[in-house]
Amino acid sequence: MAKKKSILDLQKMKESGEKAAWVTAYDFPTASFVEEAGMDMILVGDSLGMVVKGYKGTVPVTMEDCIAHCQDVRRGAPKTFVIGDMPFGSYQVSDAKAVENATRFLKEADMDAIKLEGGRRIASQIQAISDAGIVVFGHIGLTPQSSSQLGGFKAQGLTTDSARELIKDAQAVEDSGARALLLEAVPPEVTEFITKKLTIPVYSIGAGLPCDGQLLICGDMLGMFQAFTPKFVKKYANVAEVEINAFKEYIKEVKEEKFPTDDHVYHIKDSAEDFEKLFNEF
Numbered sequence: 335m336a337k338k339k340s341i342l343d344l345q346k347m348k349e350s351g352e353k354a355a356w357v358t359a360y361d362f363p364t365a366s367f368v369e370e371a372g373m374d375m376i377l378v379g380d381s382l383g384m385v386v387k388g389y390k391g392t393v394p395v396t397m398e399d400c401i402a403h404c405q406d407v408r409r410g411a412p413k414t415f416v417i418g419d420m421p422f423g424s425y426q427v428s429d430a431k432a433v434e435n436a437t438r439f440l441k442e443a444d445m446d447a448i449k450l451e452g453g454r455r456i457a458s459q460i461q462a463i464s465d466a467g468i469v470v471f472g473h474i475g476l477t478p479q480s481s482s483q484l485g486g487f488k489a490q491g492l493t494t495d496s497a498r499e500l501i502k503d504a505q506a507v508e509d510s511g512a513r514a515l516l517l518e519a520v521p522p523e524v525t526e527f528i529t530k531k532l533t534i535p536v537y538s539i540g541a542g543l544p545c546d547g548q549l550l551i552c553g554d555m556l557g558m559f560q561a562f563t564p565k566f567v568k569k570y571a572n573v574a575e576v577e578i579n580a581f582k583e584y585i586k587e588v589k590e591e592k593f594p595t596d597d598h599v600y601h602i603k604d605s606a607e608d609f610e611k612l613f614n615e616f
């Protein structure tokens with residue numbers, strides 16, 4: 335098992351050109367499989383609202399939800415760099431509230447970093463959390479928590495006007511002390527420009543190849559999340575199909591009394607006659 339990465343290792347990977355691979359995870363078993371596979375990082379995303387809890391978006395997710403899932407993931411992946419996602423409402427109100435909530439991810443769930451959404455408009459929160467000694471990952475482009483302001487889950491930076499705003503936001507995130515930036519649903523031309531311009535690692539979810547690494551949502555890449563599949567997702571497995579088929583086969587075997595077989599039951603230690611005598615006592 336490789337040594338747990340630090341933010342300095344992630345910075346060195348940018349400098350050497352080694353790409354970082356990361357996925358989201360929300361529970362103990364998935365986190366342990368991700369660690370076993372040798373992933374560089376895990377994000378405990380507030381996408382848990384959709385992937386785990388069946389909400390339509392991330393807005394209803396609470397600090398309590400995030401902390402509980404971060405704890406589960408940390409138990410499953412003790413040697414992986416794990417980032418806790420700050421939910422909607424946990425950092426917008428004030429710098430003090432942002433620092434208080436960011437601190438909880440480290441104290442209560444042993445996270446290595448936190449992530450929050452937004453550029454210039456949350457620069458002071460990024461600065462305050464960084465000044466408190468916490469590693470901050472920024473996230474701009476398609477920011478799901480403010481998708482209603484964006485008019486839906488829409489790609490960003492497609493026009494020069496929109497790209498200009500993204501570049502200003504990216505620079506503000508770095509200047510405020512963030513140690514990494516995630517670009518979501520941004521064209522590769524803009525991703526490449528921002529990756530070269532910033533000194534911190536720049537990662538993509540739906541932002542193309544020319545950057546420092548890739549993130550995917552585990553429910554999307556494993557074929558578990560059924561509600562919709564964004565254009566940028568590649569499915570590496572069809573776990574939903576595997577699970578549904580397994581459940582169907584189990585139902586059939588129960589109905590046909592083919593399960594359990596002799597292999598799946600406990601065997602008596604005294605003789606059948608002794609048990610017969612026992613049953614006759616009642």
Ligand code: KIV
Pocket residue numbers: 358377378379380381382419473478516518539549551
């Ligand atoms: O919550 C999450 O998983 C995220 C990704 C969409 C980047 O923030």
